[in-house]
Structure formats: C-alpha cells, structure tokens
Amino acid sequence: MSTITIGVDLAKQAFSACEMDAGGGVRQRKDFRRDAFSAWLAQLPPGTRVAMEACSGAHHWARRCEEYGLTPCLIAAQFVTPFRKRRSTKNDRNDAEAIATAARQGNMRFVPVKTVDQQARLSWHRVREGYTAEALATSNRLRGLLAEFGVVVAQHDPALRRALADTSVRSRLPAMLLELLDDVAHHWQQLRDRIAACDARIATHAKSDERCARAQHIIGVGPLTADAMIATVGAAREFKNGRQMSAWLGLTPTQHSSGGRSRLGGISCRGDGYLRTLLIQGARSSLQRAQAVAREKATPEQIWIKDLDARLPFGKILVAIANKHARQLWAMLARNEAYDAQAWLKHPMVQRPRSR
Numbered sequence: 001m002s003t004i005t006i007g008v009d010l011a012k013q014a015f016s017a018c019e020m021d022a023g024g025g026v027r028q029r030k031d032f033r034r035d036a037f038s039a040w041l042a043q044l045p046p047g048t049r050v051a052m053e054a055c056s057g058a059h060h061w062a063r064r065c066e067e068y069g070l071t072p073c074l075i076a077a078q079f080v081t082p083f084r085k086r087r088s089t090k091n092d093r094n095d096a097e098a099i100a101t102a103a104r105q106g107n108m109r110f111v112p113v114k115t116v117d118q119q120a121r122l123s124w125h126r127v128r129e130g131y132t133a134e135a136l137a138t139s140n141r142l143r144g145l146l147a148e149f150g151v152v153v154a155q156h157d158p159a160l161r162r163a164l165a166d167t168s169v170r171s172r173l174p175a176m177l178l179e180l181l182d183d184v185a186h187h188w189q190q191l192r193d194r195i196a197a198c199d200a201r202i203a204t205h206a207k208s209d210e211r212c213a214r215a216q217h218i219i220g221v222g223p224l225t226a227d228a229m230i231a232t233v234g235a236a237r238e239f240k241n242g243r244q245m246s247a248w249l250g251l252t253p254t255q256h257s258s259g260g261r262s263r264l265g266g267i268s269c270r271g272d273g274y275l276r277t278l279l280i281q282g283a284r285s286s287l288q289r290a291q292a293v294a295r296e297k298a299t300p301e302q303i304w305i306k307d308l309d310a311r312l313p314f315g316k317i318l319v320a321i322a323n324k325h326a327r328q329l330w331a332m333l334a335r336n337e338a339y340d341a342q343a344w345l346k347h348p349m350v351q352r353p354r355s356r
C-alpha cells in the first residue's frame with residue numbers, strides 16, 4: 001500500500017487536495033475543478049489513501065476511488081476540527097491538510113462507504129422526512145388561518161380535517177378565505193398522499209430484505225426502522241460491539257470523568273439523529289405493550305421494561321429501551337442471527353452451576 005495520504009476538501013465544483021508523505025510532511029497542494037479532480041484520481045498510484053469528510057457527495061467519490069484501486073477514508077467532520085491548526089483561519093487548503101492529518105492517526109474511526117443500493121434506499125427516508133416536516137408546517141398554517149377568524153382546532157389531524165369540512169364552520173368564514181383554505185388543504189392532502197406512498201415503498205423494501213424481516217421480530221421495530229437501520233449500517237461490522245453502535249446513535253450518556261471518579265450526564269444525542277428518533281419512537285410502542293400485558297404472560301424483555309417503569313421516569317425508560325434495541329440489532333446484523341428472546345440466558349453472568 002502506498003505511504004502517501006491525500007486529504008481532499010470536497011465541494012460541488014471546487015476541490016482542494018493536500019498530499020502528505022509517510023512522515024506527515026506536506027508534499028504538495030492542488031486545487032481542481034470537478035472534471036479535473038476525477039481525472040487526477042484516475043492517475044494516482046493504486047493503494048493511495050484518499051481521505052475526505054463524510055459530507056454530501058463523499059460516498060460517491062469514495063466509490064469512484066475504489067474503482068480506481070485507491071483506498072478511500074471517510075471521516076466525520078467533528079473528528080477533523082481538532083486537527084486544523086488555527087480554528088480562526090478556515091479555508092479549503094487548511095481543511096484539506098487537517099483531513100489528511102486526521103486520516104494518519106492510528107486510532108481514527110472511519111465512516112463505512114455506502115453502496116448505491118444503501119443510498120437509494122435512504123433517499124426514500126430523507127424525502128419522506130421532508131414531506132413530513134412540510135405537512136406539519138402546512139397543517140399549522142391552516143390552524144393559524146382558522147384561528148385568525150375565531151376557529152380554534154385541536155392539535156391532531158382528524159380534528160383539522162373535520163373543521164375544514166364542517167359546513168357550520170365554513171359558513172362563518174369569508175368567501176375569499178374559503179378559496180385559500182381549500183387550496184392549502186389540497187396541498188396538505190397531496191403531502192399526506194406522498195408520505196403514504198413513501199411508507200408503502202419502504203415497506204416493500206423491508207419485506208424483500210431478509211435482514212429487515214428478522215429485525216422486525218423485536219417489539220417496537222417496524223418496517224421503517226428496520227429498513228433505515230439496514231440501509232445505514234448494513235452488516236454493522238464496522239462496530240466492535242453493540243455498545244459502540246449505541247454510542248454512535250447518541251443513546252449513551254456523556255462523560256465528565258476525572259481522577260478516577262465517573263460523572264455521567266445526559267445522552268449525547270450525537271450521530272444519526274434519524275435512527276435515534278425511530279428507535280425512541282419504537283421504544284414507546286414497546287413500553288405500551290409491556291404495560292398492557294400481564295406479568296405472568298410477559299416476555300423476559302417485557303418484565304425488564306416493567307421493572308424499569310417502576311423506578312425510572314418516562315424519558316429514561318424510552319432511552320434505555322432504545323439502547324437495548326440498538327444492541328440487539330447490532331448482534332442480529334453482525335452475527336447474521338435471528339431474534340432470540342431467551343438469548344440473555346446464555347450470558348455467563350446469568351448461568352450458574354447446579355448445586356449438588
């Protein structure tokens with residue numbers, strides 16, 4: 001493998017590259033336009049490490065590097081910042097040098113390169129999130145318009161739909177406003193139809209993937225969460241254990257430890273916020289199911305949830321369940337196993353030798 005490490009600061013059209021030798025010295029700096037950068041990558045020696053921040057377009061260029069026989073290294077942006085010499089002087093060349101320096105660290109963690117299929121599946125989730133945010137904004141806009149004329153609607157969609165169709169409500173509104181409300185309501189309905197179409201397509205993806213089908217055996221993990229997890233982490237083998245993946249999802253507490261004394265704070269909320277949100281929303285379902293079932297009929301996990309419910313506040317319970325689900329999903333993906341509700345019995349701390 002080549003001892004040269006190249007740090008690249010990516011953009012849409014302008015690219016800055018910094019080439020470092022084995023000792024960390026800067027050999028040369030180059031600036032490229034998009035087409036010239038692609039041609040330059042093709043003539044680099046095979047095995048050269050090309051480091052980039054994990055930003056928009058980074059996975060595309062990483063796959064291009066693999067086609068050319070290069071070794072791409074994607075680094076999270078927060079891991080690059082400490083290696084910039086002066087935080088007050090930020091430009092493309094300094095960023096490229098900081099990326100190259102960060103990539104040469106022996107303990108650096110890199111982002112796995114996503115395949116085209118993974119990115120295509122995640123695109124449905126990203127677009128769905130956009131539609132969801134726009135639909136919420138549109139419904140709030142409708143409520144605001146109605147409130148201006150003394151019509152206050154409850155904060156849920158069925159109530160808003162009933163208010164828009166209620167003839168007694170419409171009779172109290174000006175004719176000029178009715179036309180506007182109908183137009184906005186039609187746009188709101190279109191957004192909800194598009195969200196439903198995305199849900200159907202994501203469910204189809206999840207149904208055709210065996211890993212998604214296995215993941216959905218966990219109570220609280222549906223097609224949306226399973227498909228997003230598979231499309232984001234794949235086989236999850238880049239994580240050493242389930243706790244590392246849980247920490248990457250921001251479900252573990254922050255630490256402020258010193259002098260041998262541990263100080264734990266709230267959850268870090270770092271990493272993939274979309275997956276973290278799905279897991280916590282799924283934890284709500286798990287908690288409701290555990291509360292509804294009788295203890296003698298509950299699974300071991302539901303008994304554990306019931307015990308948490310008796311001594312922890314609501315928010316901490318959800319985070320604990322989401323953390324557990326993240327670790328279970330890592331074990332299922334990394335080891336290619338099906339969900340086993342009795343797996344905890346195999347732990348050496350649970351099993352005890354029989355007394356004679």
